[in-house]
Amino acid sequence: MEKLAIHGGAPVKSTPFPTWPIYDEAEENALMEVLKSRQWWRTPGTRTLQFEQNFAKYHQAKHGIAVTNGTAALEVVMAALGIGLGDEVIIPDFTFVATASAVLFTGAMPALVDVLPDTYCIDPDKVEAAINERTKAIIAVHVAGHPADMDRLREIAKEHNLYLVEDSSHAHGAEWKGQKVGALGDVGTFSFQQSKLMTAGEGGMIVTNNDEVEKFVRSVHDCGRMPGEWFYAHFIYGSNYRLSEWQGAVLDQQLLRLKDQTAVRTKNAAYLNEKLSQIEGITPQKLDSRVTCHPQYCYIFHYDSGAFAGASTESFIKAINAEGIPNQASYPPVHALDVFTSGEYKKRLLPDHVEEAEAYIHAEYPNSDRGYLETVWLPQPVLLGTQEDMDKIVEAVKKIQRNAASLKDN
Ligand SMILES: Cc1ncc(COP(=O)(O)O)c(C=O)c1O
Secondary structure (H helix, E strand, C coil): CCCCHHHCCCCCCCCCCCCCCCCCHHHHHHHHHHHHHCCCCCCCCCHHHHHHHHHHHHCCCCEEEEECCHHHHHHHHHHHCCCCCCCEEEEECCCCHHHHHHHHHCCCEEEEECECCCCCCECHHHHHHHCCCCEEEEEEECHHHCCCCHHHHHHHHHHHCCEEEEECCCCCCCEECCEECCCCCCEEEEECCCCCCCCCCCCEEEEECCHHHHHHHHHHHECCCCCCCCCCCCCCCCCECECCHHHHHHHHHHHHHHHHHHHHHHHHHHHHHHHHCCCCCEEECCCCCCEEECCCCEEEEEECHHHHCCCCHHHHHHHHHHCCCCCECCCCCHHHCHHHHCCHHHHHCCHHHHHHHHHHHHCCCHHHHHHHHHEEEEEHHHHHCCHHHHHHHHHHHHHHHHCHHHHCCC
């Protein structure tokens, strides 16, 4: 009789998926060049500068400013846009903590709104409803690489005179109606952390088409300096968020791999969409028809326990891991994070903002909760596998479904 791997049966997949990060002599040579150049920091260096230009060009943006990580990128943007005490920035409740913490960092309140039930990206109607006199900006997150509804968000931002920031940490090379994300709004941020679509272990980027925004972002990321001025002249608030030459050199090579890797991931994702959507209880993340490239930082699907004999998402995830299919945890909703539920976040706000801010923490976010509790995320290296690897994923889901009753007491 068939037995699930979690109960001692043979796993569906016994060979590994591609390992990440991917590198070869190109990265090795780039690192050795930096070593020998003895220019290891950004300031007089050329590699990070070169990478900034190449990355911005790839994303159809005028400017690129490299920073230490994706969280720092958001913090620099918030400071550069002048967001501060008493302000509000509208963000999705379903995102990594950095989208919220970068707002708190400035003394502003992240105004949480729910996401759409099918793409898990910020709901534009909810954004519109959250706008008040304190609102200064909207941060859209392109969840798993799927661009948020940039048409609606741009309209809303324009009508209410708000900055539109794209947290594109998942979305290197993603496209909305043929345009790369990042500079579709006023300014966009990227992460190059280990798991991301290109990486130097850590790293971040800010892109924009706006010269004024670029000037302030660049200054904030470099201790408040201004171009052409004395090294020890500091004109505005800033800090040191500069990316090292090592990381710039590695990332410039990683960028060269992005297009081909994206093509493999999108092809495999389309295949999985077709096969998995035929399984009762499995609903892949919806692909909005205006999205012309979804680079698949993760492959997300909704899991309906009703079609799996009531086995919880947690049990399903344990079972699929045992079958040899890795997964990545979904994000807990921002409103449920300890920093908010404990009230700790209030220390960042003006006293007269606290009562209003509390409402966001206690509001209902059903789609965000559902995204946390009922979705399964396959990490991007899985999508770099072969079609046979994708078949194994489908086979594992079907096997679990056939034997789901045995999971109930697991
Ligand atoms: C949506 C989102 N925003 C921001 C970040 C922060 O990036 P980093 O980890 O490079 O600080 C991440 C990455 O983990 C992310 O997933």
